[in-house]
Amino acid sequence: MSETSEPASTDQEAATQDGTPPESPSSTGSTRGPRPYRDRGDVISDWAAAAQTWGLRLVVVAAALYVLGWVAGSFWMVLFPVSLALVVSTVLQPAAGWLRRRRVPASLSAVLVMLGFLGLISAIIAIIAPQVAGQVPQIAQQASDGLQRIREWLVEGPFEVTDGQITAAISAVEDRLQESASAISAGVFSTLSAATNAIINLVLTLMLTFFMVKDGHRFLPWVHTLGGRRAGDHLVELLSRTWNTLGGFIRTQTLVSFIDAVLIGIGLAILGVPLWVPLAVITFFGGYIPILGALVSGFLAVLVTLVTVDFKAAVIALIIVLLVQQLEGNVLSPWLQGKSMNLHAGVVLMSVTAGGTLFGITGAFLAVPVAAVVAEILRYFNEQIDHQVDPEAPPEDSHAAELLEQQAENG
Helix, strand or coil, X not given: CHHHHHHHHHHHHHHHCCXXXXXXXXXXXXXXXXXXXXXXXXXXXXXXXXXXXHHHHHHHHHHHHHHHHHHHHXXXXXXXXXXXXXXXXXXXXXXXXXXXXXXXXXXXXXXXXHHHHHHHHHHHHHHHHHHHHHHHHHHHHHHHHHHHHHHHHHHHCCCCCCHHHHHHHHHHHHHHHHHXXXXXXXXXXXXXXXXXXXXXXXXXXXXXXXXXXXXXHHHHHHHHHHHHHHHHHHHHHHHHHHHHHHHHHHHHHHHHHHHHHHHHHHHHHHHCCCCHHHHHHHHXXXXXXXXHHHHHHHHHHHXXXXXXXXXXHHHHHHHHHHHHHHHHHHHHHHHHHCCCCCCCHHHHHHHHHHHHHHHHHHHHHHXXXXXXXXXXXXXXXXXXXXXXXXXXXXXXXXXXXXXXHHHHHHC
């Protein structure tokens, strides 16, 4: 007994020589002294603290987005002409810059570019409007008849769908088409207030476009001077990228929409569809609303073909529309837009849906350019984060922007 207890007393004496009491198994988990490990309570506490921190951050971000949306909705009458002027000026600015580089004064360059733009738009309207305006109500009526024929085929065909299952959906679409036809037949401006607002927006858009084309090249130097060397460099780079992204998207989408309209119009003309001109025009303008615009305009073309020609021609028209959309999505848009977009189809669809829900057709039109600009801003922030990460960090931390870009290209 004495031999076995002697080492323990020796250890206790050695442990108490420096005044520190020895640790016991029962006191290891006590909170009165430092612990050499982290127990479950510590892990749960850390996770709860992280959840609280990120939760507060998400609440602040959501509140900021809500306030921005409220401000945009409250000042939409001002933001709408400004947004349209930005879109138009991105298309006209390269021509004005070309004239300025040849020593044409900025004011004269802006005047010449604006006159050329207005002349082109007026010529297109003068050529196409008489054909389209008188035939759009007919298109709506024939699309309604096409829906009725599809309904009859579904009820009497091999699918044996009951009439009650599709009556509500068909009726809703028919009512919407009839309302659109009635509105178009009655005129775009149903009231004096609507006409006045449209004229005011048109005049404001043209004036703002003129000033942006005339003095837009002076804006970035002014921003650089105002922001200083550090902030000014970032602001100039960020604004330059967003401007190039916006301009590249609008110009490319115009070209892609024009090619789609020409190909689908030629196909409908070969099939003998009498309304192929207005359908091609609708396809062109629908191309500015990616995915949804092409889907609606293509479906409309198939319905009109079904009524005006026959079922076989409608199937051929459907094949033509699908082939053109595949050509656009897999060849034209990636080749022409390059890296200016890099937006997933789901992001595009959600942007169009949100923009259309909040601000109507104008919101759907501006949704994708806004999403492209926001994506470009996030890419720039990601690059700046990469520059500030230590070289010793893992590749996923130090080259996140490059990895995301590679995933976007491969996806």
